[in-house]
Amino acid sequence: MGWEQIEISLPNCSALQVISFPVVQLHLNRTAMRASQKDFENAMNQVKLLKKDPGNEAKLKLYALYKQATEGPCNMPKPGVFDLINKAKWDAWNALGSLPKETARQNYVDLVSSLSSSLESSSQVEPGTDRKSTGYETLMVTSEDGITKIMLNRPTKKNALNVEMYHEIMHALKAASKDDSAITVLTGNGDYYSSGNDLTNFTDIPPGGVEEKAKNGAILLREFVGCFIDFPKPLIAMVNGPAVGISVTLLGLFDAVYASDRATFHTPFSHLGQSPEGCSSYTFPKIMSPAKAIEMLVFGKKLTAGEACAQGLVTEVFPDSTFQKEVWTRLKAFAKLPPNAMRISKGIIRNREKETLHAVNAEECSVLQGRWLSDECMNAVVNFLSRKSKL
Numbered sequence: 001m002g003w004e005q006i007e008i009s010l011p012n013c014s015a016l017q018v019i020s021f022p023v024v025q026l027h028l029n030r031t032a033m034r035a036s037q038k039d040f041e042n043a044m045n046q047v048k049l050l051k052k053d054p055g056n057e058a059k060l061k062l063y064a065l066y067k068q069a070t071e072g073p074c075n076m077p078k079p080g081v082f083d084l085i086n087k088a089k090w091d092a093w094n095a096l097g098s099l100p101k102e103t104a105r106q107n108y109v110d111l112v113s114s115l116s117s118s119l120e121s122s123s124q125v126e127p128g129t130d131r132k133s134t135g136y137e138t139l140m141v142t143s144e145d146g147i148t149k150i151m152l153n154r155p156t157k158k159n160a161l162n163v164e165m166y167h168e169i170m171h172a173l174k175a176a177s178k179d180d181s182a183i184t185v186l187t188g189n190g191d192y193y194s195s196g197n198d199l200t201n202f203t204d205i206p207p208g209g210v211e212e213k214a215k216n217g218a219i220l221l222r223e224f225v226g227c228f229i230d231f232p233k234p235l236i237a238m239v240n241g242p243a244v245g246i247s248v249t250l251l252g253l254f255d256a257v258y259a260s261d262r263a264t265f266h267t268p269f270s271h272l273g274q275s276p277e278g279c280s281s282y283t284f285p286k287i288m289s290p291a292k293a294i295e296m297l298v299f300g301k302k303l304t305a306g307e308a309c310a311q312g313l314v315t316e317v318f319p320d321s322t323f324q325k326e327v328w329t330r331l332k333a334f335a336k337l338p339p340n341a342m343r344i345s346k347g348i349i350r351n352r353e354k355e356t357l358h359a360v361n362a363e364e365c366s367v368l369q370g371r372w373l374s375d376e377c378m379n380a381v382v383n384f385l386s387r388k389s390k391l
């Protein structure tokens with residue numbers, strides 16, 4: 001195994017610094033959803049062939065996934081604050097938590113594949129068309145074997161949804177609804193599925209002040225949730241780890257939810273001075289009974305994957321060690337079914353609820369707009385951002 005030197009520059013560093021990636025020569029099998037050791041080694045080789053620098057963020061992700069895939073969870077002492085390069089590498093690796101080696105290997109292969117296509121295609125991209133399926137900042141989107149996979153890709157922030165990610169998910173869903181895949185899958189990269197709304201979204205106040213901020217947030221949220229309500233093909237969540245806030249509430253709009261036994265489901269809206277969204281005020285009482293929905297959505301009770309399955313929010317739970325393998329095998333079989341039949345059957349089951357769901361969505365967004373201006377909400381956000389509180 002040789003070593004390829006890839007340069008990385010960090011803010012506040014006067015000179016380019018260097019991170020090394022191990023590289024071997026082999027061939028990439030892109031059709032496998034589950035990366036073999038051979039795929040992994042091929043991907044390492046492909047890194048060497050990238051025509052353009054993928055940027056520091058991508059290189060740190062590659063480094064972290066490589067270390068996780070080969071050595072497991074971060075086992076190095078934390079570098080000092082002035083050792084910026086090694087601290088950045090350590091942070092990226094450590095953020096992967098207890099992500100299984102096999103998942104890290106798969107994510108590494110996916111990342112290299114997405115970098116290869118995006119860097120190769122960037123020279124052919126027409127001006128203004130910078131949101132091609134391969135050119136996302138916060139997602140990894142791949143399409144093969146009849147399955148479009150949308151992977152939330154901010155693992156160092158626990159896949160918190162920033163404004164960019166809301167827009168990119170909407171774009172990816174709209175593209176997936178028109179592509180030739182039979183089913184669409186949403187999952188998370190790293191140890192979390194998603195920690196929900198990025199609370200720093202609240203910090204960027206426009207000239208119109210907090211009222212304008214709240215109004216824009218409600219417009220964005222309504223459009224975002226609307227894309228899930230209207231999605232025409234089978235939409236499947238692969239909940240690979242803990243899920244918080246809007247990433248949980250949206251599950252009521254998915255057609256199947258497969259969860260790792262590491263996943264948890266937490267909607268701490270009252271703790272945050274907020275109120276339910278994602279149509280959960282309507283879907284959760286129907287799925288699990290009003291009392292169970294109130295335990296989650298009002299009292300913030302966190303469910304294990306087993307509990308969420310018993311209450312109907314999750315379709316099936318898998319041991320984390322076999323989660324990826326078992327679910328992808330199943331999804332590949334689903335994707336071979338006649339796509340038009342699946343789309344039509346989903347429509348029959350879902351369409352009569354659509355109008356109600358859009359009305360619920362509008363009401364939830366309007367209530368939340370008011371909540372975001374409340375002292376209860378502002379205090380909760382300030383406490384999180386000033387590191388005084390966490391869930």
Ligand SMILES: CCCCC/C=C/C(=O)SCCNC(=O)CCNC(=O)[C@H](O)C(C)(C)COP(=O)(O)OP(=O)(O)OC[C@H]1O[C@@H](n2cnc3c(N)ncnc32)[C@H](O)[C@@H]1OP(=O)(O)O
Nearest residue numbers: 156157158160195196197198199200217221245246390391
């Ligand atoms: C416009 C549409 C609005 C839609 C309305 C949606 C509502 C919701 O989704 S409500 C739920 C909001 N989410 C939260 O309140 C979660 C806040 N996060 C946490 O409590 C914790 O980060 C944690 C329990 C999710 C994970 O804790 P831990 O394992 O200790 O990891 P860290 O806290 O160190 O997280 C690593 C890194 O990621 C940042 N981060 C994680 N989640 C969020 C988030 N939701 N918003 C912003 N930032 C988040 C965290 O700050 C750390 O960053 P660094 O310190 O820079 O490393």
